[in-house]
Amino acid sequence: MRVQLEGRQLGCERDERWLFQALEFSIEDGDLCRVEGPNGSGKTSLIKMLTGQLEPSEGAVLWQGKPLPKARAAFHGALVYSGHLSGVKEALTPLENLSWYQAIGIDDDARSVAACWQALDAVGLKGFEDIPVAQLSAGQRRRVGLARLHLLNRPLWILDEPFTAIDREGVAALEHLVAEHCHKGGAAIVTTHHAFSSVAFTRRIGLDGHGGHHVL
Numbered sequence: 001m002r003v004q005l006e007g008r009q010l011g012c013e014r015d016e017r018w019l020f021q022a023l024e025f026s027i028e029d030g031d032l033c034r035v036e037g038p039n040g041s042g043k044t045s046l047i048k049m050l051t052g053q054l055e056p057s058e059g060a061v062l063w064q065g066k067p068l069p070k071a072r073a074a075f076h077g078a079l080v081y082s083g084h085l086s087g088v089k090e091a092l093t094p095l096e097n098l099s100w101y102q103a104i105g106i107d108d109d110a111r112s113v114a115a116c117w118q119a120l121d122a123v124g125l126k127g128f129e130d131i132p133v134a135q136l137s138a139g140q141r142r143r144v145g146l147a148r149l150h151l152l153n154r155p156l157w158i159l160d161e162p163f164t165a166i167d168r169e170g171v172a173a174l175e176h177l178v179a180e181h182c183h184k185g186g187a188a189i190v191t192t193h194h195a196f197s198s199v200a201f202t203r204r205i206g207l208d209g210h211g212g213h214h215v216l
Ligand SMILES: Nc1ncnc2c1ncn2[C@@H]1O[C@H](COP(=O)(O)OP(=O)(O)OP(=O)(O)O)[C@@H](O)[C@H]1O
Pocket: 014, 015, 019, 037, 038, 039, 040, 041, 042, 043, 044, 045, 046
């Protein structure tokens, strides 16, 4: 499936204040896009619009040329979204969480316990698979959510502050994973205050927090 996500004249108004207006961009196969800007500038609000959780105040988000509300099923079948909250069920163990991700990802091929184990291993959680997530550390919880990147075969990754609570080795591994994904033809949109050490972004969306923006 090809990635083709566009923002057309996107605007976001919060509390009678425009965070951004007339934002235009397009994300395609191979793109690695960074959304940047100071605290409160609207990065998460933009991500929520791009993932269909927040209606644009103005303009539209298009998936493969169709407005998001009309393309919702196809879009969600192409997406791994990792938000501020980890998307992890605290009462379940890591292994159960991964089985649950597989169960709700109805279009994915790789539905096996072996795939879950591989994903757990890839995020360094082997040995913790049977411990309820509520008893894991903040970084380990985050890693359970990030295991979806290994488990689900989706072309578009939208990651809101994915490095929060992740240790140095984990950050390097995640940077590498995201770069590889894009190199192989996937696409990723990442909000982060963290500077990728070794990765070139192909797109940048900068929000200034005063209604202005730049797109590179
Ligand atoms: N549900 C909401 N209702 C009303 N205003 C909101 C809501 N969520 C966020 N805002 C406001 O929108 C502005 C932008 O918030 P947002 O979370 O998009 O910023 P951000 O750039 O992601 O910030 P940070 O870097 O701190 O995560 C903030 O001033 C915030 O108060």
